[in-house]
Amino acid sequence: MYQELLHTPEGVRDYYGEENARKQHVSQAVLRRMHLFGYRDLQTPTFEFFDVFSREIGTTPSRDLYKFFDNDGNTLCLRSDFTPSVARCAAKYFMEEKRPIRFCYQGSAFSNTSNLQGKLRESTQMGVELINDPSVYADAEMIALLIECLQQAGLSRFQISIGNVEYFKGVCQAFDLDQETEITLRDYISGKNFFAAEDLLKNLGLNREQRDQFLRITDFMDDRKALEAVREVTGNERSRDAITRLIDLCDVIEEYGYGGYISFDLTLLSKYHYYTGVIFKGYTYGTGEAVATGGRYDNLLLHFGKDAAAIGFMIQIDAVMEAIQRQKIHIPLPARVVEIRYTRQDYQESLKKAIQLRREGIRCVLIPEDDKEGN
Numbered sequence: 390m391y392q393e394l395l396h397t398p399e400g401v402r403d404y405y406g407e408e409n410a411r412k413q414h415v416s417q418a419v420l421r422r423m424h425l426f427g428y429r430d431l432q433t434p435t436f437e438f439f440d441v442f443s444r445e446i447g448t449t450p451s452r453d454l455y456k457f458f459d460n461d462g463n464t465l466c467l468r469s470d471f472t473p474s475v476a477r478c479a480a481k482y483f484m485e486e487k488r489p490i491r492f493c494y495q496g497s498a499f500s501n502t503s504n505l506q507g508k509l510r511e512s513t514q515m516g517v518e519l520i521n522d523p524s525v526y527a528d529a530e531m532i533a534l535l536i537e538c539l540q541q542a543g544l545s546r547f548q549i550s551i552g553n554v555e556y557f558k559g560v561c562q563a564f565d566l567d568q569e570t571e572i573t574l575r576d577y578i579s580g581k582n583f584f585a586a587e588d589l590l591k592n593l594g595l596n597r598e599q600r601d602q603f604l605r606i607t608d609f610m611d612d613r614k615a616l617e618a619v620r621e622v623t624g625n626e627r628s629r630d631a632i633t634r635l636i637d638l639c640d641v642i643e644e645y646g647y648g649g650y651i652s653f654d655l656t657l658l659s660k661y662h663y664y665t666g667v668i669f670k671g672y673t674y675g676t677g678e679a680v681a682t683g684g685r686y687d688n689l690l691l692h693f694g695k696d697a698a699a700i701g702f703m704i705q706i707d708a709v710m711e712a713i714q715r716q717k718i719h720i721p722l723p724a725r726v727v728e729i730r731y732t733r734q735d736y737q738e739s740l741k742k743a744i745q746l747r748r749e750g751i752r753c754v755l756i757p758e759d760d761k762e763g764n
Contacts, residue, residue, distance in 0.1 A: 400510025411720040412513070412710055416495060418541040419515055419704065426534050428493035428517045433474035435497065439464040441473050446692050448473050448661055455501045467499040470661070472686065472701060475518045480693035483520070489527070490520040495706075508678075509707060516683075516703035523687065523698035525634060528667045529641035535671060535681055535702050536647050542709050543718045547673035547680070549650050552657030553635050554664050554684075559627030560602045564595065574603070579658040602628075611652045613639050619655075631666070638667060663689040667700070675715030680708045727753040 397403065404412060439456060442448045448470050455467040468474055471494055483490055495515040502510070517534065519527050532549055539547050557578070561571045570593070577586040583604065590600045602624060613636055620632040635653055642651055657668050659682070668684035683702025690697045713720060727746060731739035739755060746753045 398510075400508070402509065407722060408710075410722050411713070412706065414720055414722070415542045415709060415713070416513070416515060416706060418543075419538045419706075420493065420495065422538050422541045423493040423515075423517055423534065426491070426517075426530070428491040431475060431478065431492040431494050432496070433468070433471070433478055433494070436465045436467050437474055437477070439466050441477055442466055442469060446473055446663060446689065448663065449500070453500055453502045455499050468496075469498055469500055471496070471498065471514060471516055471703060472518065472661075472663070473689065475701070476686075476690045476699070477693050479518075479520050479697070479699075480690055480695035484695055487521060489522040491517065492520075493517045513706040514703050515706055516701055518699060518701035520690070520699040521697050522700075525637045525641055527698075527700055528634075528638050528685065529645065531683055531700050531702055532638075532642055532651065532669060533645040533647055535669075535683065535704070536645075536650050538704060539671060539673070539681065539709070542704075543713055543720055544673050544680075544709070544716075546716070547650070547671055548652060549669055549671050549681075550652050550654045550657060551635065551638065551667065551669040552653065552655050553631040553667050554658055555631035555634070555666055556623075556628045556655050557603075557658055559625050559629075559631060562627060563602070563625040564593075564599065566593070575658045578603070578656050579660070581656065616653060634667065659684065669702070671704075673712045673716075675712040676708045678705070678708055680705055680712060724752065727751060728756050729753055730756050730758045732758045 436457075439454070442454060443451075454469055457465055459465055475492055475494065479490060479492070493516065495513070497511050498514045499511050500508075502508075515538075517531070519531065532551070536549060557575065558571075561574070566574070570589070574586055574589055577583070577589065587600060587604060590603060616632055616636050616639065620629055620636070623629045623632060639648070639651070639653075642648055657670060659668055663686045664684040665687045666685035669682070670679040671681035672679055681702055681704045683700070685698070685700040687698040690699060729739050729743050729746075743753050743755055
C-alpha cells in the first residue's frame with residue numbers, strides 16, 4: 390500500500406538535491422535582475438474565482454483549468470496564468486494610480502490538459518508586468534529585461550521573436566471576416582498550418598492578392614528593412630500602424646544594444662485572446678517549446694474596472710532548466726556543507742565551532758558520532 394503513496398500524479402514531480410539547488414540558483418539570479426529594473430514582488434493566491442480566468446477575458450480554456458467548489462458553492466480554479474491574477478490585484482489596490490506600476494512574481498501555474506506530450510501540469514513561472522505605460526519604450530524595456538533575465542539564468546544562445554497581433558487583426562478587419570473565421574484562421578497561422586490557412590481563404594472567395602495580405606506574415610523578417618518592405622505593401626492603416634510600432638521598437642532595442650537577439654515574426658498569435666499589440670516569445674536550444682512568452686494586453690484590466698495599458702512576460706523556469714541541462718551549461722552550486730561531528734562529551738565545543746562558522750556565512754551541520762561505548 391505505501392509503495393503506491395510514493396508516486397506523484399501524472400504531470401507533477403519532485404525536485405531535490407543538486408537539481409533543485411540549480412533551479413533555485415537560476416530563479417534567484419533572474420529575480421535579482423527584475424529587482425534591478427525596479428520591479429516589486431507580488432504574490433497572488435494559488436486559486437481564484439473562476440471568472441478571473443473566464444472565456445470573456447480570453448485566458449485559459451475552461452476545460453484546461455483545475456476547477457473545484459468551496460463550501461459556499463463558489464466555483465474556484467487553480468491559477469493557470471499569472472497575468473489575469475496580477476491584473477485583478479492591480480485593479481483592486483491601484484485603481485486610481487496613473488503612474489507606471491511594476492510587479493514581478495514567481496510561483497506555480499497549473500494546466501489540466503490531457504495532451505501533455507511530456508509537459509508538466511504544474512510548472513514554475515517567473516515574470517513581470519508593467520502597468521500604466523502604453524509607450525514603445527515600455528515594450529522595449531520588457532524585451533531588454535527578458536534578454537538580461539535569460540542571460541542571468543546562464544543562457545547565451547537564444548532569440549526573441551517579436552510580432553504584433555494588430556497586423557493580423559487589421560487584415561481581418563479589412564476583409565470583414567467574422568469572429569469565428571478570424572479565430573479559425575488565427576489558430577491555423579499560429580500553428581504554422583499555412584496550407585489550411587490558404588484553403589480557408591480560398592473558400593472565402595479571396596483572390597491571390599488578397600490572400601497574400603494574410604500569407605505575407607509567414608515571411609521571415611530579421612531586421613528593420615524587412616519590416617519597412619512589408620509596410621510598403623500593406624493595404625490597411627491598422628496593419629501599417631502595427632508594422633510601424635515594430636519598426637520603432639526595433640530602434641529602441643538597438644539603443645539597448647540587443648539588436649542581435651531579436652527577429653520579427655507576424656505569425657505570433659497567442660492562444661490567449663487578451664493580447665492587443667506587441668507579442669513575443671523566447672527560444673533557445675534543447676527544449677521543444679518557448680522558454681518565455683509575453684506581450685501587450687491593453688484591454689485586460691478593463692474586465693476588472695481599471696482602464697490601463699499593460700505589458701508583461703513570463704519565463705518557464707522548468708523549460709529554462711531543461712535547456713541548461715541539454716546545453717551542458719555550468720550552474721555554480723553553493724559550497725558544500727561543513728560537517729562537524731560530535732560526541733556527548735565534546736558537544737559544547739562542537740556547537741561553538743558551528744556557531745562561529747555560521748556567523749562567517751559558512752554552511753555547517755552538526756552530526757552525532759557513533760558512540761561505541763553506548764553512552
